[in-house]
Amino acid sequence: MSPASPADSSISTSAPAIEARGLTKRYGDETAVSDLDLEIARGTVYGFLGPNGAGKTTTMRMLTTLTRPTSGTARVAGHDVTDRNAVTPHIGYLPEEPPIYDELSGREQLEYVAGLRNLPKAEASDRIESLLERFDLLEDADKRIDAYSKGMRQKVGVIQAVLHEPAVAFLDEPTSGLDPRAARTMRDTIADLADQEMTIFLSTHILSVVDELADTIGVLHEGTLVAEGDPETLKSRAETGESGSLEDAFLEITDDSEAAVRGTEKRV
Numbered sequence: 001m002s003p004a005s006p007a008d009s010s011i012s013t014s015a016p017a018i019e020a021r022g023l024t025k026r027y028g029d030e031t032a033v034s035d036l037d038l039e040i041a042r043g044t045v046y047g048f049l050g051p052n053g054a055g056k057t058t059t060m061r062m063l064t065t066l067t068r069p070t071s072g073t074a075r076v077a078g079h080d081v082t083d084r085n086a087v088t089p090h091i092g093y094l095p096e097e098p099p100i101y102d103e104l105s106g107r108e109q110l111e112y113v114a115g116l117r118n119l120p121k122a123e124a125s126d127r128i129e130s131l132l133e134r135f136d137l138l139e140d141a142d143k144r145i146d147a148y149s150k151g152m153r154q155k156v157g158v159i160q161a162v163l164h165e166p167a168v169a170f171l172d173e174p175t176s177g178l179d180p181r182a183a184r185t186m187r188d189t190i191a192d193l194a195d196q197e198m199t200i201f202l203s204t205h206i207l208s209v210v211d212e213l214a215d216t217i218g219v220l221h222e223g224t225l226v227a228e229g230d231p232e233t234l235k236s237r238a239e240t241g242e243s244g245s246l247e248d249a250f251l252e253i254t255d256d257s258e259a260a261v262r263g264t265e266k267r268v
């Protein structure tokens with residue numbers, strides 16, 4: 001546990017990147033996330049899976065300080081998620097709909113975000129240039145975003161989430177809308193960022209992406225973490241399907257919520 005005080009915005013080196021204990025979010029009578037425990041080591045990729053409505057976005061919104069937990073606690077980069085000012089310098093978030101201004105150009109949007117993050121101008125400009133190039137956006141960087149395709153907007157959304165090299169990046173469907181080449185670039189980029197000690201919390205329905213990238217996979221079902229383990233271990237749990245694919249495992253684990261919650265050990 002980090003000894004850092006709530007006012008301290010430094011990164012604790014010993015604490016896990018993400019730590020949750022009994023994290024719960026209720027909307028009225030409905031429990032969107034129930035009693036979630038997480039411990040995610042720094043520099044790892046955590047693949048967060050779950051059917052539609054499982055509570056993935058709600059979990060990410062709590063971990064990124066956008067929604068307050070109803071009960072339970074969570075620390076990100078060593079800081080309590082109820083302390084937004086301490087947490088936000090250390091995180092980046094790509095939500096389903098990236099927050100971007102249509103009337104700006106891609107480059108202006110990224111410069112604007114770099115300014116919000118207090119990045120020195122020269123450093124920001126180098127990073128923006130290199131990420132635009134990496135995502136094949138240089139040619140369109142000075143066009144207004146309202147003329148961008150969905151995939152181009154997604155690229156801007158991802159770049160702005162990692163531009164300040166946060167300790168922890170939360171990426172919701174990062175390959176959404178990307179063509180195969182761009183999706184490959186995205187996967188390579190995520191792997192590179194993890195190699196540079198960034199922790200990536202990756203939520204996606206594309207199982208091959210988590211299979212390729214994740215060190216650990218957590219499966220959320222009806223707000224409850226029903227399985228957690230490395231991809232190989234999860235795959236080996238699949239009773240059906242000779243290939244023992246992640247899809248088999250996912251379908252089996254989430255097939256019957258009652259059976260899954262009752263009969264599945266959290267740690268596999």
Ligand SMILES: Nc1ncnc2c1ncn2[C@@H]1O[C@H](COP(=O)(O)OP(=O)(O)OP(=O)(O)O)[C@@H](O)[C@H]1O
Binds near residue numbers: 027031050051055
């Ligand atoms: N602001 C809200 N008010 C009321 N209910 C909400 C709110 N946000 C989410 N929920 C409910 O919480 C549950 C979990 O939703 P959430 O968006 O977290 O799921 P998800 O796993 O991200 O789904 P998807 O894969 O479809 O994006 C759903 O039943 C949803 O209706």
